[in-house]
Amino acid sequence: MHREGRTAPGLPRLLDAVLGVGTDLELRGTLQHLVDSAVELTGARYGALGVLDAERTRVTDLYTAGLDAAARERIGRLPDGHSGLLGALVREPRPLLVPSVRADIRSVGFPAGHPAMDTFVGVPVRVDAQVFGNLYLTEKQDGAPFTPDDLSLLRVLAAQAGIAIGNARLYETARLREHWIEGAAAVTTALLHGGSAEDPLMTVADKARLLSGAAAGIVLQPTEDAGMEIVAAATGPGDDAADLLGTAIEPGSPVLTQLLGGEPVFVEDSATDDRMTTAVRSRFGPSMLLPLQSGGRLIGTLALPRRRGDVPYTAVERLLATQFASQAALAMVLADGREARERLAVFEDRDRIARDLHDLVVQRLFATEMMLESTRRRAANAASAAPGMDELLARAVDELDSTIQEVRTAIFALQQPPADAPTTVRGRVLRETAGAGALLGFAPSVHFEGAVDAVVPEPVAKQLIAALRGALAAAHRRAGVTSVQVRVDATAHLPDGRDGVRLTVRDDGEREAGEREAGEREAGEREAGERQAGERQGSDAGESQGGRAETVVSWQAPLR
Template sequence: MTGGGVEGWSTDEGGRVQLRSLLTAMSGLAAEQWAPARVEQLLRLSVAVLDAEHAVLAVDGDDGALGTVLFSTADPLAVTALRDLLGAHLTAARPPAGPLFEAAAVVLPATTPSALVRPVLEVPMTVTSGGSGRLYVLGQAGRVAFDDADEEMAAEFAKMAALSVENALHGQQSRQQVKWLRGLTLITQALLQAGSDEVSVWQEIADRVHQLARARTVTIATVSEDDPDLLEVRVAAGVGAAQLPGRVFGEQDSLAVQAMAAGSWQVGTGGEEHTTHSRVGPPVGATLAIPLLDARGPRGAIVLSRHPAQAAFTRTEVAMVHDFANQAMLAIELAETRAAERTLSARTTEEEIAGTFQDRTIQRLFAASLMVEAAMVRRPEPWLTLLHAELAAVITEARSSLQGHYGRAG
């Protein structure tokens, strides 16, 4: 691809001043709207203004991994050649090696074929919401070097690209937060349903987190009812959703146990030995565990894992999963509250029955006993004596039983 001037603009110093003013004005638009196609247009404009051959933008995520690489050309052969020429510059994240938004020449390897040797500028950049990147401008074959004015103009293009990336990150985070909030709303509705139970709510939480966090596997484990030193997987989503529920573990080096002991979230890289997730399916990559806490201490943990090729969990994702962990803990508390209410209701019902028995049945038996006693005075027959004794024994036994069950209440 051969560079050239921009129609209507000269390439002398006066034209460069005009172009710089134009770039300053365009930066406002870059901050408001972003799309990869617009950034590619920006790259093509930089090629034309700097009389270059190609331009490349590499953007790293806030997790330290290489995120996106955009090119000024769509030609697949040219893209492959650019990747080969820039090598490690485009295969991994690179922390800024020099002052931000200041262009510097890139020294190509001595083994670079002479036909590919050309001047290359690198402009380190950063965005305020996290992450960094680099703008590369490659000169025409046969060109000796870029001058100071070219370097200054490349820095201006890098600033515009940083504004575009910043806006893109904000838009992506806003869309993701809307999805998380919708998921939390649905979970809240499930919690408030009269017939809901904690297991169904946990499963809904695991399913939502699995989808929104792009996780390999999500599990929710709570302290085992049989052994307080062990954790039991209650629900799972993703890989192992059918095999993991019901599994019991208590490894002290497991990420869930570590999170519960620390009382805060814990992350791992390549969680083969740190989670139950690795016991089923393909290998495990980045992992995250968040404890379920209440006033009495840790009650369990929600654990996420990703595939090895996926990026680590960001702080934004950790904060969002925290919200779902709070919902899972709320499900436990609501289940316990409802169980206590059922016990109290059953106890109240039993006491009402006992009161009715005391007020009606026993009183009627006592009245019948008095009637028998009066009959015995008028006609003292043996069978009346036996009947009176039997009634007295029944009344005494009934009162004794009631006092033994409730009367420790009186």
């Protein structure tokens, strides 16, 4: 017992240390303050707090006092708590007082560049009855060994620090949870109400990267061969995500098996984990791979890798990221549904416009054309007709006929089924013919000659698609069509010798009266037209090999 009126040795310093440890709500600040307070309380030269992993088998983070940046660099890799006195305290978390480290059989020595240390004292730090980490002190500044009183002071400080750490962890968890909730809400809002919904995968990847502090946010989607492929990647400034795109996880991979089963995968070090098989794994360390699923359907995987050497994800971060992935997947499904509804509304409106054009505009134009044609014939037979009247009426009839053709072509285009617009010439030709097949009741045959995608420039491709659309629309309105043949020849030679592309559309339908007259005029102009260089389009009628009437529409243009 201490004499009445006298203060126990070190008690004022202990009280100051306890009060100081509990003043910081930020966890990292609290941990560093604990090490500094312990060093000051005991007069130690060096101090360290080793934070243990969730399994409490190794040190995952180390806070030090008494070592500057240069000293830490000389030491190199910091201890992981698997061996030596640090490992003994990890395996048996109880107070440890060692008068001489060099004489203790549990000691394994120090790495090159490590400061000389001989006296040692260590205590476990518990949070909610669980070991959070261990506090180590070495070498008193006055050269004396650590005493049982030093050990008692350190135990009291560790007990009070456990309470402060618990409060700081609760505060950090609450703040981190709020951070992730706000991020999930922002992603949902962007996908359902904003322009970001046009690229939902990149929206999810980039937001998840920022929330988790990862080096990259990556989205993978299942492939046809039961593998997975990176389809979206978001990285920080200075990092290139292009080399990540297209990276695939081969079928049968342990990671893939777990993901396809709807289970998240947590990796401590991507570069060394045998489960990771991709070529880019060497760039990353701790990683999370989270399934994006909704309604039991897997739509992709969200991967959040950190750089090598970064701190592993905590249990709280893993839980919050998993919840974020679930909400993001639901938002993506809802965004797809919203986009599908908007597309449906657009196509329903286009279908209505097409019906109105067909039922009202085309019929009125056709009736007007018939009236003009009848007037032209009466004027041609009348002796008192004004000079040039017949030619003027004929031109008006031709203009109306051309207008009818253009309106019918527009109707045909409006009735095309919804599909993602292809970018290649072949893809666009096949899309047009597939749409025509839905209206004709059979699929037109398509044949390509030459490297169509490589040699046909975009301006010529647009003209070719317009000519094809018009020819297919004309075939659609002809009665008795049972066959349509489309041929695109990128090796054609124009009459002037230049390289060109030629489109030929053949069908076996019955031609309308106006088309027959137009075909007769075009046949008469064919010879002169073929002598001209440049674009040309025309149609003709003849007999197919089977004896059935055949209509041929031909279009050509130079490639340069």
